[in-house]
Amino acid sequence: MSLKEEFMKIxxxxxxxxxxxxxxxxxxxxxxxxxxxxxxxxxxxxSIYDSKGILTEVYPKPKEGEDPKKGDGGRLYI
Numbered sequence: 001m002s003l004k005e006e007f008m009k010i011x012x013x014x015x016x017x018x019x020x021x022x023x024x025x026x027x028x029x030x031x032x033x034x035x036x037x038x039x040x041x042x043x044x045x046x047s048i049y050d051s052k053g054i055l056t057e058v059y060p061k062p063k064e065g066e067d068p069k070k071g072d073g074g075r076l077y078i
């Protein structure tokens with residue numbers, strides 16, 4: 001079985017993380033490999049991904065009376 005076929009059988013980020021050294025010689029320019037790798041990474045709770053894969057993290061506006069510079073849990077509100 002080829003390295004690419006073995007990589008495409010991985011279904012979780014945890015498995016990828018354990019075995020990433022095995023796959024360091026994969027062709028990073030292969031769009032099929034890149035798409036599969038992107039699918040293995042978990043999505044963030046407060047995130048929006050556009051069609052180009054660009055990530056934007058969004059958070060609700062601060063509650064009335066909250067200091068927007070302090071944010072929530074160390075995050076700044078924009």
